[in-house]
Amino acid sequence: MRKLLLASLIILTAIALLARLYYLQVVSDISDKNIEQDVAIEAVYDYPERGYIYDRNGNLLVANQPAYDIMIIPREVKDIDTLEFCSLLNITKEDFTQRFHKARTYSPIKPSVFIPQLSKEEYAILQEKMRKYNGFYIQKRSLRHYLTHVGGNILGYISEVNERDMARNPYYQSGELIGRQGVEMQYEEYLRGKKGVKYLQKDRFNRQIGRYKDGLYDTLPVPGKDVHLTIDEDLQAYGELLMQKKHGGIVAIEPKTGEILALVSAPTYDPNLLVGRKRSKNYTALYNDSIAKPLYDRGLLAEYPPGSPFKIITALIGLQEGIIDEHTSFSCNGGYRYGSRIMRCHCGRASNQLDYGIAKSCNSYFANTYRKTIEKFPSSKEGMDVWHSHVKSFGLGDFLGYDLPAGRPGKIPNSDLYDRLYGKNRWGPTFNISNAIGQGESVTTPIQLANVFAAVANRGFFYTPHIIKKINNEPIKFEEYVKPKYTTIDSKHFEPIIQGMHKAYTDGTARGAQMEGINIGAKTGTAENYVRVNGVRMQLTDHSIFVAFAPIEDPKIAIAVFVENGYYGARVAGPIASLMIEKYLKGEITRTHLEKRMLEKSLEEEYAKPYSGKPFTINR
Template identity: 70%
Template sequence: MRKLLLSSIIVIVAIVYIGRLSYLQLLDNTNKNPLDDTAIKAVYDYPERGYIYDRNGELLVANQPSYDVMVIPRDVKPLDTVEFCTLLNISKEDFSRKFEKAYTYSPRLPSVFVPQLSKKEYAILQEKMRKYEGFYIQKRSLRHYMTSVGANILGYISEVNDWDLKEYSYYQSGELIGRQGVEKQYEEVLRGRKGVKFIQKDRFNRVIGPYKEGIYDTLPVPGKDIELTIDNKLQAYGEKLMIHKRGGIVALDPKTGQILALITAPNYDPDLLVGRKRSKNYTELYYDSIAKPLYDRALNATYPPGSPFKTVNALIGLQEGVIDEQTTFTCYHGYRYGRNSFMGCHCPYGSVNNLDRGIYMSCNAYFANTYRRIIEKYPSAAEGMDAWQKHVESFGLGNYLGYDLPTGQSGKVPDEDYYNLVYGPKRWFATNTLSNAIGQGEVLTTPIQLANLTATIANRGYYFTPHIIKKIENDTIAHKFVEKHQTTVDPQYFEPVVEGMRDVYEKGTAQWIKIPDISMAGKTGTAENFTKINDKRVQLTDHSIFVAFAPVEDPKIAIAVFVENGYWGSRWAGRIAGLMIEKYIKGEITRTDMEEYVLNGSLEEEYAKPLSGKSFTINDGKFIKWPVKDTVNIKVPNNDKPIP
């Protein structure tokens, strides 16, 4: 009886185990990955990446065929490495290094051995691949740039790295991913989804056929085409104007927040980062720490906003009721405050300025008085600063704005906590922060923030989040890009400020850049610039700033231009802004005298003047390199100067 019971238990347990194993292998597919079986091989089918167009339907980025030599380390059999290396144009040391890297990643998963063969290399190699077991050729797509501009906008694609593989389960070693710009921001939209076929092998590593009749196989899904808000002709023109200069230009459509042009200078041809030459070219671009062609100054560079910021203080002063259109202040070549502090100005001595004249003459005394009244309206400087800060931030300053590009800086709007840290609680007053009145002090902005500020004034009090995407194939763009952001300043107060900006163009500091038949409102700015050389404070050439929108009655473009070491606002930034506005609105240039001045002008000598080293250019002047030490800018009060 005991023997029968023991035998029955053994039989029952065996049946349970066999049943469970059969269920797991034949019926239960939960969380089953075919690649867990060493007899299964995955063959990936990569989709074509989505095309990129500009706002007018001009094709900017397409695709071109590329061929990668892949390896599955465990499948590799002894081979003639000398012949194989000769075909691939690599050394035996390269072979060993690449194989070891692939084996470390996975002995049984495919890795890229040699990427991005040309058509000619592929044609030679494909006939002989049968001799090299464990190696095969995988067809992919590389980017084909139909434009030579906008590299900072478009970005590029490159192989995934170790961090990418840990962060994103979608990718396998050797696959491509978007880097920088639109390629990174809209990676999931552009890449599509790769297909996969699972192949069953026998114990001799011979292909039997599709695994489980292909029930796990998937087809590739092509990437979606996208249309950008960029006007490629305007982008190209802006980059041309900025050759031999450093800085940033951002142009927006005020009515929508669409980015019309996003220019950083120096820039580079996007084709430099395609194919097997990408690594060498990227290294050269990356290690140029002076010109910084990979650094997007339009989004990342933070500068004192200079005199364009006076418009914000004017609007806050009107909203707070401390000034009105008729309020006047007398200017004595500037504004004296405290014991020995003086804020210089170019207004005639003893001139009496109202709001309009204060704006178009860029009077420092007018805005110093206005700023003091704002802060001193409240019982304490801290409370006044809190109110002022909230107004300023409502214009989109001091934050990232929420645009759809993967890089940027927040800028800076100082607050009570900052000054408490610097001076101590209740130990500072309006005069300690007075340089904020003229856009110097602790306020820092990026070119895109200045452009957005200008668009807000053009709209008389609101803005849309700046964005680069206009349309996604069979999809919609984010809802946040059609939401209005209202400032804390009532719309009624914008008109007198707009009129003052119009007079900047008509009879003020920018009257020399008039464009026939275009009404424009603008504001010049000049920021003084210092650096340290051998521990000595040395003054460099001023930065040139200009913001504008046009036409005044029905704004179609708002623009901010920042030219490093560009003298005063009208000299470089003003001229460039005027030409960009005319190009966009008219499609042609009538101020050919101004265009000739900008195109033939260069600031390379200014950038090299206090430094050492010989400058040189490559890529037809689009990538400018100075092998010299970098500079540090120190902020001091600024003044607008008349154009010569």
């Protein structure tokens, strides 16, 4: 019995030892999760080529170029001539110490970037001498190579990850690159690819002795995916050219798809400035330019009063609610009077029907429409909420859901706002009558206003604006970009509106934008421009606004142009919009005199002026 017990203990012990060995070597193999934590194993990464970026016509916008990083493993840095090394790298001893400390803080045993983005010439000088400097080696990677000088606000840039990036996503390690702003940021996971890795075994003297497990757990890099944008490079470049020496934004959309054809922010910057070792210095200069603000995407972020283009929404709501029809007429005689106040008008007509109300941008016509819309309901609160719901259905007061990381929602007022301002049941439509003409508490971004007129061009629906067209040459399949969104306005009400916009183009405020062979629906706008200085509200030169779509019969482009301090809509924004339409639809410019005038038009003196406007007092 004792012999049997002893034999059983020996057998059980042997089984336990074998099970433990099996667990350690197979089940809980170090390669499972903790391979990179083992000090006897060094992970060497192989970085993939980042995906290319093309425009809608297949023009290559962004490719790659080789670059070289000097990597450091702090624990292995021994017996080097620091002064000689600093001289080769053109850095100071203090800089060396600071970089070494940063790398050691990150990890004494893991590699990190010591000097990023050496040029080919610098690499050629250093590669033969690196063997003298224990703990340092050169790693090849790719940087962006821009084959275009436009669209910096669209493309974005790449830069080294920071601690916040690494904490948010464990994929990244110190020294790696990540997309910032624009497409590079929005589509980072597609563009970056997947890095490969080689695991190298080390002996007790910290010398490499070969691949860990003969490379069983090594992986190859997976290249990033190419992306095709909806942007038309030629149209984008032309828009940026026209907006030189001006501040503002242009957004052009293809109504049938929601594809963004151009997204101009002015002033802008050349994306090539944010590549390589000079990126940080150039970025700082761009960031600190508080007047031009080239990094501020005015097409997505700038919020302006929509001005007279908003009258189109006022009219559509009036039609939907049965307040007006295309034959409804309102008197003007210089403005809309309510109580002892007047909203002045310059339409020059004693009365207007809907078409001429739009064509001549009659304030009185739309003030009457707005007031009657609110007063249709038992209370101003109910009327205001109905109005608010209609306006929101056009995508205003919302981020729209487009695929770029920057944006502002704008603002569309509702009854709660006026309850807070004036008290419940203590206000009516004359308290906010300026909403009728896009001057009240409403503010919009250029992309929102372009989207509104894409919806008008489509007779009542729109697609979410987006900038991605293909990924790896496959058309996008994102549901949010292919599913239409409908406004609360019946499609039948858009025809008289479109005819009124066409009359504005042929015989109204937008007639200066006429060109041969293209029927356009257009609306001019002038947005009042106020700033507050030392607590006093000051009025500056108005913003110039123009919205349009063309051709009316089969709309291929809807556009919104905002020019800051450009004065009335037909002065600057209108000519720029019409030239953009002609460029896109005809491929060439026939009105060279108009083009020359816009190219030479500068508003820099306007922007350089101190605040010299007159104090403005709100009279409710």
